Amino acid sequence: MSAGQELEVRVLAARWEADGVISLQLARTDGGQLPPWEPGAHVEVVLPSGRIRHYSLCGDRGDPYTYTVAVLREPAGRGGSAEVHDTALVGGELVIRGPRNHFPLRPAGAYVLVAGGIGVTPILSMARELTARGADWRLQYGGRSLESMAFLPELDKLACAADAPVDVRPQDRAGLLPLEEIVRAAPAGAAIYGCGPAAMLDALRAAASRVRPELEVHFELFTAGTAEPGEGGAPDRHARPFTVVLAQTGETVEVADGTTILEAVRDVVPDVPYSCEEGFCGTCCTKVLGGTPVHRDTVLDDGERAAGDTMMICVGSCSAAELVLDL
Numbered sequence: 001m002s003a004g005q006e007l008e009v010r011v012l013a014a015r016w017e018a019d020g021v022i023s024l025q026l027a028r029t030d031g032g033q034l035p036p037w038e039p040g041a042h043v044e045v046v047l048p049s050g051r052i053r054h055y056s057l058c059g060d061r062g063d064p065y066t067y068t069v070a071v072l073r074e075p076a077g078r079g080g081s082a083e084v085h086d087t088a089l090v091g092g093e094l095v096i097r098g099p100r101n102h103f104p105l106r107p108a109g110a111y112v113l114v115a116g117g118i119g120v121t122p123i124l125s126m127a128r129e130l131t132a133r134g135a136d137w138r139l140q141y142g143g144r145s146l147e148s149m150a151f152l153p154e155l156d157k158l159a160c161a162a163d164a165p166v167d168v169r170p171q172d173r174a175g176l177l178p179l180e181e182i183v184r185a186a187p188a189g190a191a192i193y194g195c196g197p198a199a200m201l202d203a204l205r206a207a208a209s210r211v212r213p214e215l216e217v218h219f220e221l222f223t224a225g226t227a228e229p230g231e232g233g234a235p236d237r238h239a240r241p242f243t244v245v246l247a248q249t250g251e252t253v254e255v256a257d258g259t260t261i262l263e264a265v266r267d268v269v270p271d272v273p274y275s276c277e278e279g280f281c282g283t284c285c286t287k288v289l290g291g292t293p294v295h296r297d298t299v300l301d302d303g304e305r306a307a308g309d310t311m312m313i314c315v316g317s318c319s320a321a322e323l324v325l326d327l
């Protein structure tokens with residue numbers, strides 16, 4: 001399981017943010033200060049059922065006593081978001097780990113923020129931080145409908161404070177975000193930060209490499225149709241079986257249709273490390289000794305993907321009949 005400072009917290013309050021989206025305020029049960037965090041950071045939350053989910057921090061970084069996370073109800077998810085929405089978490093205690101940050105803001109001449117759905121949570125923290133820094137930023141925010149889009153009033157205030165262009169596009173009225181146009185219009189020296197469903201991020205990266213390959217693109221996946229990293233949709237539940245050879249034990253594992261490598265390997269290596277099962281925490285990173293991995297994670301960069309010698313086995317698969325892993 002993933003590392004990180006473990007803390008007991010109480011849910012102080014839950015707040016409606018948009019259709020299907022609530023935010024939770026968390027404070028330490030002992031009243032102490034919470035660890036500081038940077039925009040883009042997330043915490044791992046152990047729900048009362050034992051389910052582990054990851055939520056971006058989206059509250060006020062200046063408040064050392066409270067974390068805020070937002071959770072989208074995902075009817076087709078694996079139960080974590082329903083548990084948060086349906087159970088009386090307020091007043092209850094949870095264990096959290098972290099914060100960790102795989103999506104940090106890096107120095108750039110300007111920032112183009114692109115949010116899809118609940119992917120707005122880390123983007124909101126970034127907009128707040130960039131406003132405080134007096135940085136040049138702009139935001140494109142797409143969602144299913146206006147009613148489903150969280151944090152619009154706060155984004156509006158930030159836009160006014162920073163004189164930053166914020167384009168809000170509810171898909172039912174305005175269609176999908178015009179990603180190619182957005183990339184084309186990015187100022188010279190800008191970095192693009194995207195967070196949302198896989199299809200949006202794939203299209204964003206493709207648009208950037210097509211029309212502005214010189215721009216840096218940073219992204220964090222919130223899986224298709226889901227609110228939270230941790231509510232799965234990303235794993236490559238490939239349509240054909242293949243074999244995984246575990247080099248350390250010599251065992252062979254069949255990865256059947258519709259299962260992940262991690263699920264198959266866990267049957268013979270029960271203590272194989274993993275956490276998010278969504279390809280973004282890096283816990284299940286495994287050395288590849290043979291075969292060609294197909295990557296579906298958001299941990300490896302393009303160079304690491306091309307090298308093909310490591311992979312996230314919770315979401316990746318293989319393009320041939322056999323894969324050899326250092327397990």
Ligand code: FES
Pocket residue numbers: 273274275276277278279280281282283284285297299312313314315
């Ligand atoms: S378990 Fe998080 S990347 Fe695989």
